[in-house]
Amino acid sequence: MEKPKKSSLFKRVATALVLAPLTIALIYAGSPWINVLALVFGAMLSWEWAHMVPNRNAPFYATAYTTSLSAAVLLNCPAAVAAVVAGASLLVWFKARGEERRNLLTLGVPYISVGIGSLIWLFGTVGFVTTLWFLIMVWCVDIGGYVVGCNLKGPKLAPKISPNKTWSGLIGGVVFSVAASVVFSHLFSLHANALFYAVFGGVIAVIAQIGDLVESYIKRSIGIKDSSNLIPGHGGVFDRVDVDGLIFTAPLVALWFKFGLMLFEVR
DSSP states (O other): OOOOOHHHHHHHHHHHHHHHHHHHHHHHHOTTHHHHHHHHHHHHHHHHHHHHSOOSOHHHHHHHHHHHHHHHHHOOOHHHHHHHHHHHHHHHHHHTTTOTTHHHHHHHHHHHHHHHHHHHHHHHHHHHHHHHHHHHHHHHHHHHHHHHHHHHOOSEEETTTEEEEEHHHHHHHHHHHHHHHHHHHHHTTOSSOHHHHHHHHHHHHHHHHHHHHHHHHHHHHTTOSSSOSSBTTTBOHHHHSOHHHHHHHHHHHHHIIIIIHHHHTOO
């Protein structure tokens, strides 16, 4: 991995300084602002996916993604959400007959809807502090991977998928996430012990980086570098906000708080 260029580092820092406080403020404000954030954010992701994956009718696919996402955010009934997501997925599947990337076009429905919907459910279930803990862990994976990977370099993690990612970056992301998880849990007196939060931080870090590799694989398979140019000079939302990590980890964290705590009684 090359030494981080000042311009690249400045873009990352500038993006974080603008988006992170805004996101935290809207989450703290609660409903309806967090719903507005999710809908705007999800609409941008829908537009990106519909234009990132080659197809002949991007407006239709973007509309289908946004409709499914809106149901996941606004409906307070899991069965209804599942029905809308399944219906939108089938609609896209049939509409995409003859499209070269039919599977990717269809994947966009559950990929965006379930990920964003899980974040909304998580906030409504566990509240602001625990949701913030989760977001900080995922952000620290990206920060740790970038800082450590750029400076230590070393063997490539998956050169055919993402040539710039290294094993040192993977380890750095895990270390940063574990440290953030433990420190945050101590500062805010969250339930369970430090070992639980250390293990949880490590698991989140690995899953988030798998999500990052999956997005890199998708972009490489369709021959693009950036998901879009929605953020001038930065690329797309997928490229700059660690969406892949959030989308991959949010459903699993939501499942943990739904069933895991009951099984292990860690409240």
